[in-house]
Amino acid sequence: MITEQPRTRKQASSQEQRGAYKIVTWGCQMNVEDTDQMALYLAELGLREAERLEDADVVLLNTCSVRRKPEDKAFSLLGELRKLKESRPETIIGVCGCMAQLRADEIRRRAPHVDFIVGTAQISQIPGLVRETRQRRRFQKRLELPPRKGATVTDLPSRFDLGARPDVNRQSQTVNRSSPVASRQSPKIKAFVSIQYGCDKFCAFCIVPTTRGRERSRPTLEILEEVRALADRGVKEVMLLGQTVNSYGKNLLEGKVPFARLLWKIAEIEGIERIRYISPYPRDYRDDLIAAHRDCPKIMPHVHLPLQSGNDTVLKEMRRVYTVESFKEIYWRLREIPGMAITTDIIVGFPGETEEQFQDTLSVVSDLRFDGAFMFAYSTRPGTPAGERDDQVPRDDKKRRLSELIALQNGITCEINESQVGRVFEVLVEGPSEKQPPSQYVRGRGEGERHTTTEQRKTLWKGLTRHGKTMHFPRSGGVSAKLAIGNRIEARAEEAHLWGFYGKH
Numbered sequence: 001m002i003t004e005q006p007r008t009r010k011q012a013s014s015q016e017q018r019g020a021y022k023i024v025t026w027g028c029q030m031n032v033e034d035t036d037q038m039a040l041y042l043a044e045l046g047l048r049e050a051e052r053l054e055d056a057d058v059v060l061l062n063t064c065s066v067r068r069k070p071e072d073k074a075f076s077l078l079g080e081l082r083k084l085k086e087s088r089p090e091t092i093i094g095v096c097g098c099m100a101q102l103r104a105d106e107i108r109r110r111a112p113h114v115d116f117i118v119g120t121a122q123i124s125q126i127p128g129l130v131r132e133t134r135q136r137r138r139f140q141k142r143l144e145l146p147p148r149k150g151a152t153v154t155d156l157p158s159r160f161d162l163g164a165r166p167d168v169n170r171q172s173q174t175v176n177r178s179s180p181v182a183s184r185q186s187p188k189i190k191a192f193v194s195i196q197y198g199c200d201k202f203c204a205f206c207i208v209p210t211t212r213g214r215e216r217s218r219p220t221l222e223i224l225e226e227v228r229a230l231a232d233r234g235v236k237e238v239m240l241l242g243q244t245v246n247s248y249g250k251n252l253l254e255g256k257v258p259f260a261r262l263l264w265k266i267a268e269i270e271g272i273e274r275i276r277y278i279s280p281y282p283r284d285y286r287d288d289l290i291a292a293h294r295d296c297p298k299i300m301p302h303v304h305l306p307l308q309s310g311n312d313t314v315l316k317e318m319r320r321v322y323t324v325e326s327f328k329e330i331y332w333r334l335r336e337i338p339g340m341a342i343t344t345d346i347i348v349g350f351p352g353e354t355e356e357q358f359q360d361t362l363s364v365v366s367d368l369r370f371d372g373a374f375m376f377a378y379s380t381r382p383g384t385p386a387g388e389r390d391d392q393v394p395r396d397d398k399k400r401r402l403s404e405l406i407a408l409q410n411g412i413t414c415e416i417n418e419s420q421v422g423r424v425f426e427v428l429v430e431g432p433s434e435k436q437p438p439s440q441y442v443r444g445r446g447e448g449e450r451h452t453t454t455e456q457r458k459t460l461w462k463g464l465t466r467h468g469k470t471m472h473f474p475r476s477g478g479v480s481a482k483l484a485i486g487n488r489i490e491a492r493a494e495e496a497h498l499w500g501f502y503g504k505h
């Protein structure tokens with residue numbers, strides 16, 4: 001995104017007139033995608049990305065509220081930005097994202113130097129807010145969420161000049177798109193595509209329905225159009241994003257579109273070789289989705305299936321609408337698909353969780369043997385039903401339970417990966433690896449010598465297997481990066497780690 005080309009004086013002065021922006025992002029992949037949208041809106045205003053915060057004329061903080069830590073970090077950065085604003089009062093500072101949605105009044109009180117606060121459903125207001133702030137320095141906020149269930153999402157800025165595609169019938173959809181802009185991204189082989197926003201599930205520990213509003217899906221044609229445009233630019237793998245991605249497709253103007261049907265339609269797009277999605281909700285696995293995994297080779301055999309707890313009482317109190325038994329049923333049906341890998345999310349120390357209930361989680365984890373897991377100690381979120389409870393689990397207990405769970409799951413992950421050493425995997429080559437090569441891969445490195453030269457590091461490449469594990473492998477001599485990136489190769493796993501494999505091509 002940062003242009004390093006030498007600029008003529010004329011070019012430099014016109015760019016400087018338009019200015020530069022910097023966006024600092026915390027949180028999930030949805031936030032990363034929102035940052036992408038924000039960057040597109042700012043590019044439409046003629047701003048370029050600044051390398052450093054201090055060089056930016058517009059600074060946006062895209063915040064996260066899922067845990068306390070990212071909120072603390074955002075407030076800390078806002079404190080530092082006060083000094084920047086004092087030295088350069090014309091700098092525009094905006095706060096966006098979940099914390100902006102939730103704690104706008106507190107942000108205003110603690111950081112009066114902020115120019116505007118924008119909620120999660122109002123990203124398209126950012127260019128107008130920047131323009132208005134430049135004209136009249138007056139604090140503004142835009143926090144409205146979609147008023148009703150069933151709204152569709154149509155106001156995303158275009159990553160590409162999609163209007164240039166002649167083969168797409170856009171007449172049947174209501175499109176409220178801002179003027180398209182050219183891609184600001186360099187060619188890449190993997191891309192994220194948001195297909196759904198908000199959530200209707202209201203889990204007791206989660207702030208998402210409050211911060212992001214009710215569930216809305218993007219029209220199918222819009223998604224297909226974007227994926228085609230990505231494929232035209234060399235993207236081979238798409239990751240579809242949504243809070244409960246497999247409930248996609250309700251309340252669209254075109255009628256209900258089951259998530260499985262969307263996957264099949266994406267699979268028809270020439271050039272797209274791999275399809276992944278995150279995060280699904282266990283109850284929303286229907287027969288057609290499981291069948292699509294079994295029958296469509298472009299849908300990758302990896303599912304991230306969030307368990308959260310292995311005890312029915314805790315699940316009920318979390319307001320997760322499945323039981324351990326129904327979760328296991330879906331899990332084993334998915335496991336029947338050859339090569340399927342399943343990862344999960346688990347929270348320990350939910351309010352009221354007893355030692356026995358935690359032991360139930362350990363026992364389910366031992367039984368199911370997930371390929372990997374994101375594991376968290378429950379973090380109290382004000383404004384959620386769980387956050388109001390007075391039976392919070394003491395911090396030390398949460399810490400201990402989390403360590404026990406991590407030790408168990410990491411052991412399982414290593415065992416599974418170890419058992420796959422010797423197998424040959426299809427790997428989509430992404431490019432040079434940042435990893436230190438193991439000693440057997442480095443010519444001229446002595447026993448016990450840990451440091452490698454840049455040249456030696458460049459000898460390793462990386463990519464993802466079909467089941468979502470990272471493979472680092474030595475580059476075969478004489479093959480240029482350009483020729484190999486984006487290709488699917490076969491690599492044999494030779495050394496297993498928690499994160500995946502070192503292998504040989």
Ligand code: SF4
Nearest residue numbers: 199201202203206208
């Ligand atoms: S399903 Fe539950 S945890 Fe996931 S976003 Fe919705 S409310 Fe939050």
